[in-house]
Amino acid sequence: MPAKDDTKKRFWSYEQVHDAIRHGVCDKRMFDDFVPTLLLAIGGGGYIPARIARTYLQHAYKTKVTMQAVGLQLYDSEMDGCDVSSSTVRVTQWLSYGEGAGHVTLSGQRILIVDEVDDSRKTLAACVATLQADIDAQRALARAAGAAWEEPDVGIMVLAYKERPKLAELPAKIMKDRYWSCIDMDDCWCVFPWDAFDIYDHTRLAEGANPDQLPATAAERAAQSKPIMVTA
Amino acid sequence: MPAKDDTKKRFWSYEQVHDAIRHGVCDKRMFDDFVPTLLLAIGGGGYIPARIARTYLQHAYKTKVTMQAVGLQLYDSEMDGCDVSSSTVRVTQWLSYGEGAGHVTLSGQRILIVDEVDDSRKTLAACVATLQADIDAQRALARAAGAAWEEPDVGIMVLAYKERPKLAELPAKIMKDRYWSCIDMDDCWCVFPWDAFDIYDHTRLAEGANPDQLPATAAERAAQSKPIMVTA
Numbered sequence: 229m230p231a232k233d234d235t236k237k238r239f240w241s242y243e244q245v246h247d248a249i250r251h252g253v254c255d256k257r258m259f260d261d262f263v264p265t266l267l268l269a270i271g272g273g274g275y276i277p278a279r280i281a282r283t284y285l286q287h288a289y290k291t292k293v294t295m296q297a298v299g300l301q302l303y304d305s306e307m308d309g310c311d312v313s314s315s316t317v318r319v320t321q322w323l324s325y326g327e328g329a330g331h332v333t334l335s336g337q338r339i340l341i342v343d344e345v346d347d348s349r350k351t352l353a354a355c356v357a358t359l360q361a362d363i364d365a366q367r368a369l370a371r372a373a374g375a376a377w378e379e380p381d382v383g384i385m386v387l388a389y390k391e392r393p394k395l396a397e398l399p400a401k402i403m404k405d406r407y408w409s410c411i412d413m414d415d416c417w418c419v420f421p422w423d424a425f426d427i428y429d430h431t432r433l434a435e436g437a438n439p440d441q442l443p444a445t446a447a448e449r450a451a452q453s454k455p456i457m458v459t460a
Numbered sequence: 461m462p463a464k465d466d467t468k469k470r471f472w473s474y475e476q477v478h479d480a481i482r483h484g485v486c487d488k489r490m491f492d493d494f495v496p497t498l499l500l501a502i503g504g505g506g507y508i509p510a511r512i513a514r515t516y517l518q519h520a521y522k523t524k525v526t527m528q529a530v531g532l533q534l535y536d537s538e539m540d541g542c543d544v545s546s547s548t549v550r551v552t553q554w555l556s557y558g559e560g561a562g563h564v565t566l567s568g569q570r571i572l573i574v575d576e577v578d579d580s581r582k583t584l585a586a587c588v589a590t591l592q593a594d595i596d597a598q599r600a601l602a603r604a605a606g607a608a609w610e611e612p613d614v615g616i617m618v619l620a621y622k623e624r625p626k627l628a629e630l631p632a633k634i635m636k637d638r639y640w641s642c643i644d645m646d647d648c649w650c651v652f653p654w655d656a657f658d659i660y661d662h663t664r665l666a667e668g669a670n671p672d673q674l675p676a677t678a679a680e681r682a683a684q685s686k687p688i689m690v691t692a
Contacts, residue, residue, distance in 0.1 A: 271529060296529070299528060324551075326552070427482070
């Protein structure tokens with residue numbers, strides 16, 4: 229890994245994130261063959277892309293898809309200096325299936341896992357494996373009970389596919405035609421707006437400003453954004 | 461309820477959402493007396509404010525707080541024309557507590573529930589009540605086992621408090637000093653950026669553009685945003 233100062237950074241504005249997802253879902257029509265019934269947002273990075281994807285799925289496919297969040301953290305014995313290559317993935321939150329009349333079955337679902345970046349691929353692979361274990365368990369239960377079972381379909385959408393060596397593999401059937409990235413990019417450091425301290429400076433960087441020429445004062449920055457009321 | 465065309469709208473840009481949370485957490489130091497240990501994002505509207513709040517909690521209090529999502533939906537027998545006053549709240553996802561060594565206890569936690577708007581208050585009240593039932597159950601288990609128990613503290617942060625009749629009540633101890641809104645506003649219709657189809661037009665409206673003078677073409681709009689690479 230290069231020293232952090234040598235890593236290329238790509239700053240993303242919120243508008244760039246939002247519009248990349250619009251482009252994927254509405255212009256490229258990525259999901260014509262797989263209209264999701266359930267979105268799985270991988271937290272925390274996938275929360276925002278998943279929420280935006282839900283908006284565009286509704287636009288493009290007239291479907292209000294259910295969304296749940298899951299938590300998966302890369303960790304090793306030294307969290308602060310987490311070495312991705314040796315780390316494992318811990319599940320901190322998982323799908324709620326409910327009980328009784330409110331029970332959510334995986335049977336027949338088209339489940340779209342959403343994350344912001346396909347980086348080392350370890351989180352995505354762990355998410356798929358955890359989901360597959362639940363699918364296997366629900367299938368076995370359904371068969372034992374003589375109940376109907378339709379094999380669910382699992383796909384992945386990432387805001388950005390990053391070209392770099394992957395440290396985990398995804399199932400071949402997903403890579404074949406159930407994997408979508410809104411943008412493909414070289415291996416560089418993504419700086420997302422939700423991590424920004426000063427969002428106005430951040431947006432300017434994303435839009436190509438010279439870092440030396442950002443507004444000097446907070447008042448200047450705040451003046452860029454004026455909430456208003458309009459009557460519909 | 462006024463006809464939709466008569467309802468005032470407030471368009472929010474992503475930057476306005478982000479900066480309102482910065483203002484609350486970092487300028488107003490809302491959480492000096494309650495540094496959260498667990499964020500509960502109410503889906504789908506709370507996902508984005510919660511993710512941003514996590515960033516600023518880390519800035520202001522040097523704490524990397526755990527985040528989980530919960531799903532709560534207002535619904536009644538006719539979902540499409542959902543009447544909030546008669547509707548009930550359905551829990552579609554809830555906290556994962558894990559098991560064994562990975563078990564998350566509520567004992568001693570400072571739990572911050574995050575949503576985008578305090579509107580009818582029904583969702584927030586249902587979330588607090590559901591959480592309180594879990595607290596009561598965990599307390600009873602701990603006492604039965606003779607285990608230590610520290611009463612958790614529960615707070616609420618909303619991006620916007622909306623001045624309108626509330627259809628549900630929150631516990632007095634929360635309203636006293638565990639309730640924070642980044643912005644207080646009149647009763648109007650919030651149009652959030654994550655629901656926008658054209659994010660560039662949406663942002664211009666949020667920043668005060670005359671709706672009749674938005675860019676005419678998609679090319680003009682796309683030209684406003686140019687992803688770039690910069691070297692750190």
